[in-house]
Amino acid sequence: MIISIFFNYILGLLIYKYRLKNKIGKFFLILGCTCNLGVLFVFKYLSFFIKNIDKLQGLKFPVPNLVLPIGISFFTFKAVSYLIDTYRGYTKVEKNPLYVGLYISFFPQLLAGPLSRYNNIADQIRGRKITWQKFSVGTCRFITGLGKKVLISNSMAVVVDRIFQMNVYSNVPITLAWLGSIAYTLQIYFDFSGYSDMAIGIGLMLGFKFEENFNFPYISKSITEFWRRWHITLSLWFKDYVYFPLGGSRVSNKDKLIRNLLVVWVLTGVWHGAEWTFVMWGFLNFVFIAFEKLISFEKLNIKGTYKHIYALFVINLGWVIFRSDNLMVAGKYISCMFGLANNAFWSPYTFMFIKENIVYFIAAFILSTPISQKINKFIVDAGKGYSFLEILYPFTIIGLFFVSMSYIVKGTYNPFIYFKF
Known part of the structure; x- marks a missing residue:
């Protein structure tokens, strides 16, 4: 991931510099997309590809047993979108490598998204405000x-x-x-x-x-x-x-x-x-x-x-x-x-x-239906001005937290489906 961050940071600078010179800018864009997706292919699909070639052709190529780098599907797609949007002019190139690193490796999104575009969070990286609200x-x-x-x-x-x-x-x-x-x-x-x-x-x-x-x-x-x-x-x-x-x-x-x-x-x-x-x-x-x-x-x-x-x-x-x-x-x-x-x-x-x-x-x-959203909105709106409901809502959330934690602590079955993708 560190290699990916610095590679895409440098490619982003080159793409932005030469994007108006069509052939050079396009070359760096193709290079960036090919390398990013190539690494994803090697780690995620090479074993599957070789295994199927062996079956079809009766060959015995050794099947590599590569460990999948954590979050590679998501951070690769974020990196590719950053390079393409830079080439298209949809986002300004980032000159601070730490900001590119924060975007690619931001830990809440790393394992299963959501997939954010750089231009959607660039201003937040520079000037976000943390409030109690x-x-x-x-x-x-x-x-x-x-x-x-x-x-x-x-x-x-x-x-x-x-x-x-x-x-x-x-x-x-x-x-x-x-x-x-x-x-x-x-x-x-x-x-x-x-x-x-x-x-x-x-x-x-x-x-x-x-x-x-x-x-x-x-x-x-x-x-x-x-x-x-x-x-x-x-x-x-x-x-x-x-x-x-x-x-x-x-x-x-x-x-x-x-x-x-x-x-x-x-x-x-x-x-x-x-x-x-x-x-x-x-x-x-x-x-x-x-x-x-x-x-x-x-x-x-x-x-x-x-x-x-x-x-x-x-x-x-x-x-x-x-x-x-x-x-x-x-x-x-x-x-x-x-x-x-x-x-x-x-x-x-x-x-x-x-x-x-x-x-x-x-x-x-x-x-799984909007009924839950309407119930939540009703409770929040109804609670305004009524001390009982205003207190009930946070206590319900706190209760949910402790019940969830008790399930985790007692070792309840806990598979994360999307982590393996």
Whole structure:
């Protein structure tokens, strides 16, 4: 990471100096992007690439076992966006290497985003103000994210891992398979949005205001809308640095539109991990987003409830592929969901898992909709001028913090899904 910081600092200065001299500036930009993405490829994808070449060609190249540098996917994308925006003139080049270092290595964002652009935080790096207002809001935001991760996501993780593990040894019943897929849909949302809340909260505590990364994605009525609400900063990164340079949707024919979407969504899948399941997951998103664009799905006169059911069905199916260790496992699990594996319909385990985690399921369903936002706003607004409610809110947050800490201290199952990407 230190090498990356100084390399991109120097490249940024050279790109800014020569950007008006088209060929020289473009050369330094291509050099910077190639080196950054090349390092990412070596550490994250080289083993996967060699392994598949060996299988296809019957070769026996040694597969390197490289340790993945922490946060490499995120800090590489931040570095690339800094170089491109400098070349385009969207941001001024930074002459202080420590500021570039702070941007690339800022610890709350390092592991799982949000992906900030340099021009969005450059002024904050130089002149941010730390206030009690920001600190208190940031603290509440951090504790809320901590609760989402530790209480809801981790509880869902226990259910998910047990059901997926059961399916390895035998075909689980239909209801149990659906419960596992729904639980994972909730787990991954509260895992990642919880982490984003914590990162945004720490940023506020230190005087930084970062972009929002989630906007209740499970209320979406199409896959296109889902990706406007899920991992927003990553979607915008691919849109600005891949989709639009290829021509976006303003191309001369539909073939080019399909090509542009295919490139973006295969890359999105591959970015998440070096496995064929991620490639297939990205391709699944491409198929449905291309379909929606070609028929103008969001403008069709179809009842919103039906659109919502369609979107949740596709999202849920995609997460099963995303969660599976390989395509064979994904295929087996999906066949169990639809009763295609000669599996039963009901299992007593289904009722047991629901009964043991009913509080977490109810909390997850409420918190994944804007209802939770409205309740929070009502409590805050209603508390103004009323001492009881004004005291109740901070005590609720403090209570949530101590409950979350007790779960961590007692060693509750605690997997972070996005850390491995």
